[in-house]
Amino acid sequence: MKISSNRLDRGFSAYQNEFEAKALEVLRSGWYVLGKEVASFEDEFAQYTGSDYCVGLANGLDALWIAFRLLNIGQGDEVIVQGNTYIASVMGITINGATPVFVEPDSYHNIDVSKIEEKITSKTKAILVVHLYGQASNMDPIMKIANKYNLRVVEDCAQSHGASYNGKMTGTFGDIGCFSFYPSKNLGAFGDGGAITTNSSAIAEDFKVFRNYGSEKRYFNKVVGTNSRLDELQAGLLRVRLSHIHELNKEREFICQRYLNEINVPSIELPEVRNNTTTVWHQFVVRAQNRAKLIDYLNSKEIGTIVHYPIPPHLSEAYKYLNVNEGELPITEQFSNEVLSLPLYSGMTFEEQTYVINSINEYGEFI
Incomplete structure (x- = not known):
């Protein structure tokens, strides 16, 4: 798949x-x-x-x-x-x-x-x-x-x-x-x-x-x-x-609740949801210490992912003039090295969701 x-x-x-x-x-x-x-x-x-x-x-x-x-x-x-x-x-x-x-x-x-x-x-x-x-x-x-x-x-x-x-x-x-x-x-x-x-x-x-x-x-x-x-x-x-935004957001919530409830890999940190908020799950962003290995594995399973975002603004060439050096924002830089967005879109089938979940859990068995 x-x-x-x-x-x-x-x-x-x-x-x-x-x-x-x-x-x-x-x-x-x-x-x-x-x-x-x-x-x-x-x-x-x-x-x-x-x-x-x-x-x-x-x-x-x-x-x-x-x-x-x-x-x-x-x-x-x-x-x-x-x-x-x-x-x-x-x-x-x-x-x-x-x-x-x-x-x-x-x-x-x-x-x-x-x-x-x-x-x-x-x-x-x-x-x-x-x-x-x-x-x-x-x-x-x-x-x-x-x-x-x-x-x-x-x-x-x-x-x-x-x-x-x-x-x-x-x-x-x-x-x-x-x-x-x-x-x-x-x-x-x-x-x-x-x-x-x-x-x-x-x-x-x-x-x-x-x-x-x-x-x-x-x-x-x-x-x-x-x-x-x-x-x-x-x-x-x-x-x-x-006119359909409520049902579209509910659909994303359903998918992401499955991810939260069913993905179980200790080396993959799932997103937290703040109390007293309603998230609309624009992205489902996990953190993985060995992100490149996870990406390679998911690619082998033909599962696409995106990194949001690999280069924080302060380290981009466009903002060199700000003189904010590497190491000055360690949490930001850590996130940029670990975040990974899993597949998430309107019309994602239950079978597709299950395939992603099972593939990630299988990854956890081999690391």
């Missing part, structure tokens, strides 16, 4: 008739940019998350860098962020000229709250909270710290569509929640797409102006903006997916 690390075709075929009908509806409408599909999606996604406002954008990275731009965070400012995030989180900070200040992750792969305050300086202007792998971060103490030091909070929710902390969804705690709808996300489009959520009418309006060349109305430009518009086709298809 051959199993890919991810399959997007299964997620399409499950609702193929709805997706195709919506695509034809949009194509036949003759309106393809900032029309009723985008407006409807924005309303529906805001309602789903519990936010007052949602603004659709071209992609998740745009959501991040525009967020810091509109919060006036740039040259000379510092933003606290966890070290083990995807590099796009950091790019959202540095595109504006601000400096990322890295904090180690906790055992849940999210920012270690106990290590935030020691990183705060007179230059600190914000905390970027990344809800990694679909699990909500420890938001109450983060917000207390932010309020204590008068810091802005931006949430990177690219992997946490529907995840919650104490019953409240990610993207609704801070000033701005930033979402990606890249096809592999739990709420994925059929190309690039993104959005922000906020409870501030002023921030929402600023995003709507900025995403459209800085124009409030055609040819009347209020600011120097950009072109970052969620298009009508993607918005329409996202509306279809959003």
